[in-house]
Amino acid sequence: MIALDHHPSGRHFLQIPGPSPVPDRILRAISLPTIDHRGPEFGALGLKVIDGLKQVFRTRHPVAIYPASGTGAWEAALANTMSPGDAVLMYETGHFASLWKKMAERLGLQPEFLALPGTDPATGLPWSWRRGVQADLIEQRLRADTGHAIKAVCVVHNETSTGVTSDIAAVRRAIDAAGHPALLMVDTISGLASADYRHDEWGVDVTISGSQKGLMLPPGISFNALSPKALEASRVAKLPRSFWAWDEIVEMNKSGYWPYTPNTNLLYGLSEALDMLLEQGLDAVFARHQRWAEGVRSAVRAWGLPIQCADAAVYSPVLTGVITPAGVDADALRRLIHERFDLSLGTGLGKVRGRMFRIGHLGDCNDLTLMAALAGVEMGLKLAGVPTAGSGVQAAMSYFAAHPAPQGLRSAA
16 A cells, blocks of 8 residues: 655655645645535635636636636637637647647547647757747748638647747737637646736637646646637537536626536635735746746756757746756656655656656745755766766856845745
8 A cells, every 4th residue: 555645754845847836825725614605705705716817817807717627628718619620720839739639639629730840850859849839830821721710729838848938929919910810729727827928918818727837726726718709709619518618607707606516625725826926926926937947947057958948038937848868768867866855857748758857946936945856856867877067956056146036036935
């Protein structure tokens, strides 16, 4: 039998790019007594979290909240807006973009996958998994769709499998430049509340997100932020939906309630998370993550290992993917680090499995948390016999010392 609390002493270091460590303040909120989800106290809670989420998504329009994972929110976005056989244009940036495409196929849609062609000769990895969305390719494809058969453009904002954050405003400009009526759907499951995101300003029709990343909650809540255009599309869409249907949720949310039993205690935690984020200010939260990210990247550069994202302009503030040298099994390295130092790192997924690992720097984190993680990685590299150019730990220490966090950026809690 496996013990559920198997860490012999000290704290486990969870440095995967989500689920992220949950702050004690949120854990305490989740532990509050469960209340009647039809009573007046719950209605006040519902209205509070809906208003807070609108501020985080930066929208004036409805945000549907589901007791589900981000995968459920993917399905809700498609099921509410599409009809059987509809064509959707999707862009390959990594494993999660690929999974969303697979879902579209299983729902009876006709997804077309755009990707940056070619392979990086230095690593043997596909270029599309090392760079962000190329908006010009989307514009070219939409210009060719003179009959407007394509009903939606689906892209991932922060690709969790690769550490690339794409320019969503550029995608909106590409759709507009092509004069195309397609909906814009964006997955920011790992980007929300860690990377700058603007649903209304960037002209997004459906934004998909989840609770277990920048919101610092356990998994179990997911979101669709909606535009008026998306709501109008849902009135004529023909894909079957019941649980995922926006109409009943949006209507009941006006008074703070749901058409089914919501996850009451996680909503307590969401309320606390929103307080934490909005008390600090979103711009400060984004700056904190950018600083952490650059400190981690300084360590990777010092080791002499390639960063998975090959374009510095779209480095993710949420995670950093690290490519291991040819012949070094990244998963074996991860296992060694976990066994020796009780440190969890993200695995390589899909086309990069075994070739890279991921260091999360999001949510309830601080400089010393990251320094411990980088020390664990550096010791693991040495134990595995992986040659390094220098000390990443020293490089990160120097970066953080030379770039102190401004007042108010030192803690997520």
